[in-house]
Amino acid sequence: MSAKPEAGEAGEAAKPAKSKKMLMIGLVAVLVLALGGGGAFFYISKQRAAAAEDGEDAAPAKAASHAGPKTAPAYLPLDNMVVNLSDPGGERVAQVGITFEVLDAHAVDTVKAFLPTIRSGVLMLISQRTAEELLTQEGKQKLAKDILREASLPFGGGEADGHGEGSAPVKKKKSDAKSGHGDLPVVGVLFSSFIVQ
Numbered sequence: 001m002s003a004k005p006e007a008g009e010a011g012e013a014a015k016p017a018k019s020k021k022m023l024m025i026g027l028v029a030v031l032v033l034a035l036g037g038g039g040a041f042f043y044i045s046k047q048r049a050a051a052a053e054d055g056e057d058a059a060p061a062k063a064a065s066h067a068g069p070k071t072a073p074a075y076l077p078l079d080n081m082v083v084n085l086s087d088p089g090g091e092r093v094a095q096v097g098i099t100f101e102v103l104d105a106h107a108v109d110t111v112k113a114f115l116p117t118i119r120s121g122v123l124m125l126i127s128q129r130t131a132e133e134l135l136t137q138e139g140k141q142k143l144a145k146d147i148l149r150e151a152s153l154p155f156g157g158g159e160a161d162g163h164g165e166g167s168a169p170v171k172k173k174k175s176d177a178k179s180g181h182g183d184l185p186v187v188g189v190l191f192s193s194f195i196v197q
Contacts (some may be wrong), residue, residue, distance in 0.1 A: 020058040076108050077118060080193060083126040085134070092131040095195040098122065100151060101188030110185050114154040122148040131196045142191040151186040 005120040077099040085092040102108050111118070125146050126134075149158035 011152070039083050069166070071104070073106050074108050075190075076102055076111055077192065078115075078122075081119075082122060083123055083124065085126075085131050086128055087130050087132075094126055094129075094131070094134055095193065095197075096126060097191065097193035098147065099190045099192050100121075100186045101190060103183050107185035111151070115166045117154055118151050121153065122147050124144060125150055134194075135197050140191065140194065148186060148187045152184045152187070155184050155186075158183045 078097070080095055080097045082093055082095045084090055085094055100111060102111055127142065129139070129143065134143065152158040
């Protein structure tokens with residue numbers, strides 16, 4: 001019978017050893033979590049301090065960049081346009097797909113009311129270009145700026161300059177429209193297709 005108490009003593013000795021292991025594992029887990037939390041706090045504090053050193057001008061820029069994605073941008077796709085270009089002989093054509101980036105869903109309805117006028121102006125703009133102009137990156141960018149100005153005309157924007165030499169005033173008008181966000185509903189021009197034949 002003395003063998004049974006020895007087995008019992010061994011079982012009782014195993015229980016405290018097992019509970020000590022669990023206690024050690026728990027303490028290690030808590031320590032790892034505390035170190036991880038402290039490291040994350042330290043990293044975030046460093047990021048905030050660096051942002052504060054950049055100055056107050058950087059803070060509004062970050063706030064503005066975070067404010068934009070909260071609302072999904074609204075787009076207004078136009079039907080593809082096939083236009084004769086102003087190349088000698090009149091044999092070259094361009095097929096262009098345009099999508100307007102607008103302020104919001106309400107602005108889509110506003111722009112749709114003026115769409116025939118805007119589309120006619122855009123067709124006239126494209127027809128004044130040559131294939132050589134439209135095949136370059138700079139030509140496409142200039143066309144996008146001119147289309148943005150043309151889309152702003154019915155709403156009182158872009159009228160101060162002509163279609164030719166006044167490219168510097170166009171940039172000012174565009175930046176004013178983007179910063180104001182209240183006056184002009186069309187804020188961007190995107191090409192969905194662009195084929196010159």
